[in-house]
C-alpha cells in the first residue's frame with residue numbers, strides 16, 4: 001500500500017492508497033520541527049481509530065516546504081522500511097517535463113496537480129488550487145506543466161489586512177450577503193470574496209485568450225467549493241486532485257524505473 005504525503009505551507013495531508021481507493025485522509029499543520037517519531041504517534045493513533053489495516057510498502061512525498069522532507073524521510077525509513085519518492089527530486093520521474101524557464105523550481109504541488117488533472121481529463125487544462133497561495137497551473141496538450149499564475153491565498157489575503165491595519169480584526173472567509181458591507185467584517189469579506197471571484201474569472205479568461213483555445217478549468221483545495229457554490233467559475237471541482245496526482249506519479253515511477 002502507498003502512503004501519499006502532501007505538505008503545503010499551512011497543512012500536511014497523509015492519505016493511504018490501496019491501489020483502488022483512498023482508505024483515509026489525515027490532516028495536520030505543517031511544522032518543520034516535527035520529528036519522525038511525532039509523525040508516527042499521530043499517524044498510528046488515527047489509523048487505529050479508523051480501524052484501518054494498512055500495510056505500507058511505499059511512500060511518496062510532495063512538499064512545498066523543503067525543511068520538512070528530512071523528518072518525513074526518516075519517518076518512512078524507520079517505520080515502513082522504505083525510501084520515499086520525493087516529487088521534484090531528479091530521481092523522481094514526471095510523466096512530462098515542465099516547459100518553464102531554465103532554473104525554475106516549480107512547486108511540487110503544482111507538478112502533482114498537473115499529473116493528476118491530465119490523468120483524469122487529458123490536456124489543455126487550467127488547474128486552480130486554493131491553498132496558502134492560489135495557484136493556476138496550465139497543463140499543455142501532452143500533459144506538461146507550461147506555467148501559470150501565483151496569487152495570494154484567500155485566508156492569506158484576509159490575514160494580511162488584519163496584520164497591516166490596527167482596526168481590522170481577524171476574519172474568516174464567508175460569502176457576504178451583499179457587496180456593500182455595513183460593518184467592518186462584512187466589508188472585509190466582500191473585498192476578498194468578490195475580489196477573488198473577479199480574480200479567478202479574469203485570470204482564466206486571459207489564459208484562454210493568450211493561448212487562443214478553449215481550456216477546461218479544474219479546481220481543488222479547501223476553499224474552491226465556497227466559490228463554486230456562488231458562481232460557475234470551474235468546470236470541475238475535485239477535492240482529491242493532489243492526492244490523485246501523487247498516485248499517478250508513484251505508478252509512473254514504478255512502471256518506468258529499472259529495479
Ligand SMILES: Nc1ncnc2c1ncn2[C@@H]1O[C@H](COP(=O)(O)OP(=O)(O)OP(=O)(O)O)[C@@H](O)[C@H]1O
Pocket residue numbers: 007008009010011012130131132133172173174220221222223226
Ligand atoms: N468555508 C471555509 N472557511 C474557511 N476555511 C475553510 C473553509 N473550507 C475549507 N477551509 C480551509 O481550507 C483548508 C484546506 O485547504 P487546502 O488543504 O487546500 O490548503 P491549505 O492546507 O490551507 O494550504 P496548503 O496546502 O498550502 O498548506 C483547511 O485548512 C480549512 O480550514
Ligand SMILES: CC(C)(CO)[C@@H](O)C(=O)NCCC(=O)O
Pocket residue numbers: 008009064105106107108109110131132133135150
Ligand atoms: C506557490 C506555492 C507556495 C503553492 O503551494 C508552491 O507551489 C511553491 O512554493 N512554488 C514554488 C514556485 C513555483 O511554483 O513557481
Ligand SMILES: [K+]
Pocket residue numbers: 008109129130131221242
Ligand atoms: K494544497
